Amino acid sequence: MRVILLGAPGAGKGTQGALLAKRHDAERIATGELLRDAVRSDSPLGRKAKSYMDAGELVPDDLILEMVREVIAEEARDGFVLDGFPRTVDQADGLRAILNGLGMPLDGVVVLKVDDEVLIKRLSGRRPCPECKAVYNIYFDPPEQAGICDRCGAELQQRSDDDPETVKHRIQVYARQTRPLVEYYQASDTPVVFVDGAQPVDAVQSDIEDQLAGAVRA
Numbered sequence: 001m002r003v004i005l006l007g008a009p010g011a012g013k014g015t016q017g018a019l020l021a022k023r024h025d026a027e028r029i030a031t032g033e034l035l036r037d038a039v040r041s042d043s044p045l046g047r048k049a050k051s052y053m054d055a056g057e058l059v060p061d062d063l064i065l066e067m068v069r070e071v072i073a074e075e076a077r078d079g080f081v082l083d084g085f086p087r088t089v090d091q092a093d094g095l096r097a098i099l100n101g102l103g104m105p106l107d108g109v110v111v112l113k114v115d116d117e118v119l120i121k122r123l124s125g126r127r128p129c130p131e132c133k134a135v136y137n138i139y140f141d142p143p144e145q146a147g148i149c150d151r152c153g154a155e156l157q158q159r160s161d162d163d164p165e166t167v168k169h170r171i172q173v174y175a176r177q178t179r180p181l182v183e184y185y186q187a188s189d190t191p192v193v194f195v196d197g198a199q200p201v202d203a204v205q206s207d208i209e210d211q212l213a214g215a216v217r218a
């Protein structure tokens with residue numbers, strides 16, 4: 001399986017990408033996570049990326065493409081689910097060149113659609129556990145004791161870019177810079193499918209599977 005998940009921040013790309021990758025034995029490549037790891041380890045890439053991420057802006061395309069090129073070439077031979085990449089037309093052009101070079105065509109693009117009000121609550125309410133990586137939401141899925149992980153007892157955190165103002169800005173950045181990729185891929189040979197991302201997790205996953213199977217058969 002070689003697919004791209006497109007969707008605004010909070011649309012569920014991380015959750016759905018992990019499920020899809022597991023089921024199809026593919027590598028989930030989430031550029032946001034790779035960048036957060038780089039920031040945490042204070043690598044040269046992390047130092048360059050941090051200010052853009054904190055402001056809810058996109059990290060420059062050349063840095064992203066350099067990072068992704070290596071990961072795809074080294075880890076994605078058996079397939080991949082791209083989560084959060086590409087985010088601009090230049091990144092999509094770069095991806096096309098990388099995949100052509102490796103002889104790995106895309107199977108499909110999945111667009112997860114969720115209304116802005118839901119996105120804002122999902123992101124500004126998100127509280128990840130830094131230890132065991134469980135993710136809670138103070139509106140939809142709160143822990144039993146406020147601020148404490150049910151599973152491991154660690155203190156929950158909030159991503160620095162999940163405060164309400166930065167969340168609104170990230171959604172605008174998506175609309176301006178990333179949503180045009182829907183048309184970009186519709187104009188290509190790669191099938192594009194649309195899934196209602198506001199449904200329960202299992203329903204979204206089975207819609208993705210059904211629609212991709214249908215699109216690849218067509």
Ligand code: AMP
Pocket residue numbers: 009031032033035052053054056057058059060064083084085086087091161170
């Ligand atoms: P995410 O975890 O996908 O929401 O990404 C968090 C932040 O990382 C974004 O707001 C951007 O600052 C940065 N980022 C992640 N992926 C990309 C990308 N493909 N291009 C540019 N910036 C990115």
